[in-house]
Amino acid sequence: MKKVGEVVLLWLLILFIHNAAGEGYSPPGKPTNISCRSPEKETFTCWWKPGSDGGLPTTYALYYRKEGSQRVFECPDYKTAGKNSCFFSKNVTFVWVNYNITVVATNSRGRAFSDPVDIDVVYIVKPNPPEEVVVNVTEDKDWPFLQVSWKPPKMADTRSGWITLFYEVRLKLENKNKWEVVSAGQRKTLQIYSLRSGGTYEVQVRCKPDHGFWSEWSPSSRVKVPEYFPQERSMWILIVVFAAFILIIFIRMVYMNFHSVKRYLLPPVPGPKIKGIDKQFLKSGKSEDIFSSLVVSDFPPTTSNYEDFLVQYLEVYVPEERELIMNEGKDLQDDSFKTENSTCDNDSGRGSCDSHTLLTDKGGGDKEDGQQSDQEGSQAEADTKSQEEALEEELLACSHENLQSSNVSNEKEKVKSWPSLFSPLPQYSFSPVNRPNPPKTGKQHCLSDSLFTPNSMPSYFTQPGPSTTKGFRSNYWECSFDHKQSHPLHPQSAAHEHLQAQNDLNTAHVDYMGAPLDVHVLNVRPSEYVEVQRVSVEDGVLLHPVSPSQEDSRTLSHQTEDYSRVRVVNNDNGLLLLQRDAIEEEKSMCPYQEDVVSRASITPTLQNSATGINIALPILDEMAASGYIDTAIMFGLPTH
Amino acid sequence: MQTHTRTQHTHTHTHTFILLPCLLRPAPVVYLVAMCRAVPVNDLLDRASQRSDKMHSLSTLLTQEMDSHFPPYGRMQMPRPADCHTSALQTPNDKEQALQVSESDLMSLARSLLQAWVDPLAVLSTSAITLPHPSKSSISSKIQELQEHSKSLADGLDILSGKMGPSAQAISFLPYTGGTDLGQDRVTILNKFNFLLSCLRRDSHKIDSFLKVLRCRAAKLQPELC
Numbered sequence A: 001m002k003k004v005g006e007v008v009l010l011w012l013l014i015l016f017i018h019n020a021a022g023e024g025y026s027p028p029g030k031p032t033n034i035s036c037r038s039p040e041k042e043t044f045t046c047w048w049k050p051g052s053d054g055g056l057p058t059t060y061a062l063y064y065r066k067e068g069s070q071r072v073f074e075c076p077d078y079k080t081a082g083k084n085s086c087f088f089s090k091n092v093t094f095v096w097v098n099y100n101i102t103v104v105a106t107n108s109r110g111r112a113f114s115d116p117v118d119i120d121v122v123y124i125v126k127p128n129p130p131e132e133v134v135v136n137v138t139e140d141k142d143w144p145f146l147q148v149s150w151k152p153p154k155m156a157d158t159r160s161g162w163i164t165l166f167y168e169v170r171l172k173l174e175n176k177n178k179w180e181v182v183s184a185g186q187r188k189t190l191q192i193y194s195l196r197s198g199g200t201y202e203v204q205v206r207c208k209p210d211h212g213f214w215s216e217w218s219p220s221s222r223v224k225v226p227e228y229f230p231q232e233r234s235m236w237i238l239i240v241v242f243a244a245f246i247l248i249i250f251i252r253m254v255y256m257n258f259h260s261v262k263r264y265l266l267p268p269v270p271g272p273k274i275k276g277i278d279k280q281f282l283k284s285g286k287s288e289d290i291f292s293s294l295v296v297s298d299f300p301p302t303t304s305n306y307e308d309f310l311v312q313y314l315e316v317y318v319p320e321e322r323e324l325i326m327n328e329g330k331d332l333q334d335d336s337f338k339t340e341n342s343t344c345d346n347d348s349g350r351g352s353c354d355s356h357t358l359l360t361d362k363g364g365g366d367k368e369d370g371q372q373s374d375q376e377g378s379q380a381e382a383d384t385k386s387q388e389e390a391l392e393e394e395l396l397a398c399s400h401e402n403l404q405s406s407n408v409s410n411e412k413e414k415v416k417s418w419p420s421l422f423s424p425l426p427q428y429s430f431s432p433v434n435r436p437n438p439p440k441t442g443k444q445h446c447l448s449d450s451l452f453t454p455n456s457m458p459s460y461f462t463q464p465g466p467s468t469t470k471g472f473r474s475n476y477w478e479c480s481f482d483h484k485q486s487h488p489l490h491p492q493s494a495a496h497e498h499l500q501a502q503n504d505l506n507t508a509h510v511d512y513m514g515a516p517l518d519v520h521v522l523n524v525r526p527s528e529y530v531e532v533q534r535v536s537v538e539d540g541v542l543l544h545p546v547s548p549s550q551e552d553s554r555t556l557s558h559q560t561e562d563y564s565r566v567r568v569v570n571n572d573n574g575l576l577l578l579q580r581d582a583i584e585e586e587k588s589m590c591p592y593q594e595d596v597v598s599r600a601s602i603t604p605t606l607q608n609s610a611t612g613i614n615i616a617l618p619i620l621d622e623m624a625a626s627g628y629i630d631t632a633i634m635f636g637l638p639t640h
Numbered sequence B: 001m002q003t004h005t006r007t008q009h010t011h012t013h014t015h016t017f018i019l020l021p022c023l024l025r026p027a028p029v030v031y032l033v034a035m036c037r038a039v040p041v042n043d044l045l046d047r048a049s050q051r052s053d054k055m056h057s058l059s060t061l062l063t064q065e066m067d068s069h070f071p072p073y074g075r076m077q078m079p080r081p082a083d084c085h086t087s088a089l090q091t092p093n094d095k096e097q098a099l100q101v102s103e104s105d106l107m108s109l110a111r112s113l114l115q116a117w118v119d120p121l122a123v124l125s126t127s128a129i130t131l132p133h134p135s136k137s138s139i140s141s142k143i144q145e146l147q148e149h150s151k152s153l154a155d156g157l158d159i160l161s162g163k164m165g166p167s168a169q170a171i172s173f174l175p176y177t178g179g180t181d182l183g184q185d186r187v188t189i190l191n192k193f194n195f196l197l198s199c200l201r202r203d204s205h206k207i208d209s210f211l212k213v214l215r216c217r218a219a220k221l222q223p224e225l226c
Helices: A002-022 A231-256 A258-265 A279-284 A287-298 A320-328 A330-343 A364-376 A379-383 A387-397 A405-413 A427-434 A491-511 A548-557 A609-626 A631-635 B002-014 B020-024 B030-035 B041-069 B072-076 B095-100 B103-116 B118-129 B136-164 B186-218
Strands: A032-037 A044-049 A059-066 A072-074 A085-088 A098-107 A110-113 A117-120 A131-138 A145-151 A165-173 A180-185 A189-192 A200-209 A221-224 A420-422 A563-571 A574-578
Touching: A032 A098, A032 A117, A044 A059, A131 A200, A131 A221, A145 A165, A145 A200, A165 A189, A180 A189, A231 A258, B041 B136, B041 B186, B095 B186, B103 B118, B103 B136, B103 B186, B118 B136, B118 B186
Parallel strands: none
Antiparallel strands: A032 A044, A044 A085, A059 A072, A059 A098, A098 A110, A098 A117, A131 A145, A145 A189, A165 A180, A165 A200, A200 A221, A563 A574
16 A cells, blocks of 8 residues: 555656656747837837747736836737737827837746837838729720729828828739839829730739838739720731831832842953954844954954054065974064063063063073063073074064163164064963964064075174174074964074964964954054164164054055065165154164075175164165065065 | 038028018019919928928938947937937827817927927037948938938928918927037947937927928818828
């Protein structure tokens, strides 16, 4: 029994202890977060957050003190505002008075005091939401809008001015999440435009005192906007009209500038630029006429072409041998002419070479060769770089007389023998046109004079008083149209060259079809006049072409025949043939040395070109004026 | 210097009230009065209440700015607002009392309170420059703005009270006895500063409330405002 009693006592003790200790009876926790709000500045409510209750029933009490008084009051109403709240009615609410509020939690174990809070009613105003929010859809010329109106919360006395409220409205489409907020100031109505046709809107209103907190949003008011004339359609109509307008303008612009546009997109193909070819004539169609026009225009050379001729050729009848000889020097001539062209002016009709520069020295062939080789890069030139050949080249180059090369007046004294059958044609001037043809069409046919005996060395004077023995060139070369042969010149082949030259002459005429457009180009001169500038010592006659500009009408009048005026007949062996206009072109003429007449007939009469010529000139003038001597005849006078 | 500032403000703010010379023109000069358009009283009250609203907002900002850096322990030592130098003035404590006050009395109260804060604002302005507070520059500028608003409002209320009768023009004298020096140590200075700002906040709210009540009472023609 005792044991049972002890056990029971022990058990009760344990239970008691357990209850006392395990349950955690403790004083309540401190209430926190006391907040008070006044909806109309006439009453206010305070809420607190209770702490732990300590496991025991805890009661809360709110005590307050007003400023300037130590009297403590307790909350008059714990019920109206709900749990853990205290409602201050109008009777106990004073404005512009500080309240010191404390909440006390009490349980059987103890009590807990919250932190005191000082409030002034006028600073904690948070009104109720506006009431009677009415949203109407108002039709206005097919453009509906929302008319929102509301009333201030009942308790707020705005009428007397005790509370001044400002309002805000927000709306959104029913299925969207973004609110649009509109401020309404102190007004109680609002119009909202720009509505979505057929959309459903939610509208809410809230208010705020002049110095206080915003109220909660009013409950949503739903409204449906009726379908009106959709803005999209009107917009589309506007876009279509505008686009049509722009399209019309664009079409008109294109139409106005059609030709320029067309020209830009499809540039015109350049037409043929062949002198003598008339496009319109071609278009007109008759093939016979076309070809005849092609032929007639340039061959035989008409008077119009004579202007372009810078050099006048002597027509020399050469036996076939000589023609062959002359072919040899073709390349050299061509090359030299090329170089000459560069050194002389770019007139294609000119000698393509500055004969003066070419014949600066006897060995000038090297220099000229170098010149030519640089410019030509022709192997043929390089191969023929021998003194004789160089000289020949120089002579060739000088076959064309460039009247413009007045700068070469220095060279006048140099005697240059220049056999030329054909008018010198600067290669480059012909190049665009005559490329299909042998590019040498423009080339001068510098034929070593057929009159030269094959054995005679070419003689050309590069210096005053050079040995006249060199005046004759036995080498013929062609700076001619066709480079049929590129073998170098040498005296033995002079005859061949001559022959070649003759052949070339014919071909040259043909080649002259494509006359250069440039008037100044002296290319297409199937026959040019060569002026005999000096008669070489032995049997050479210096011939130099007459400048084209000089010829003009005079040349034109005598285009049918190739004549060279005999200036001087120095002796039985020589004839100084001068071009008609050579008198004026003396200074610009390249002294050409040409073996016009045969050895027998040629006598070197002049040593120094300039003086000799000048002297000869007056002598010849009379004779020249008397007429022309057919070079062919002259060449054919071996006995002279 | 303070008076100089005051007169300046008088000139500038006098013009803010519209057509004041017209209103002040004595009756015999009828043609001048006829030329001027009389500004309605409610409009004048509206402007006055707007200015008082601005003043209260500024003072609220000031107290908030002070509290952001104010040491919490200082609060405990802060004197009660009941000790404000304007507490002697009897003002309504609730709405019923306020609505029973006559317009003239309300105007008188507003003007009295406004006048009572001229000197303290000057003290605050000078003290703000050397205030041991991180936001003293902002505080100083706000106080200066307050002074301007206060001066302007005082001028306007002078004109308004002239239209409301002699009782409206009576001003209760509420001297400020706190002196120009707020204290010696930092805590004292800050405490005093805070105390003054709290008193200012309340008084500015009173002024604002009185004027808004007056505004609604005069807005018979514009009931939508009230």
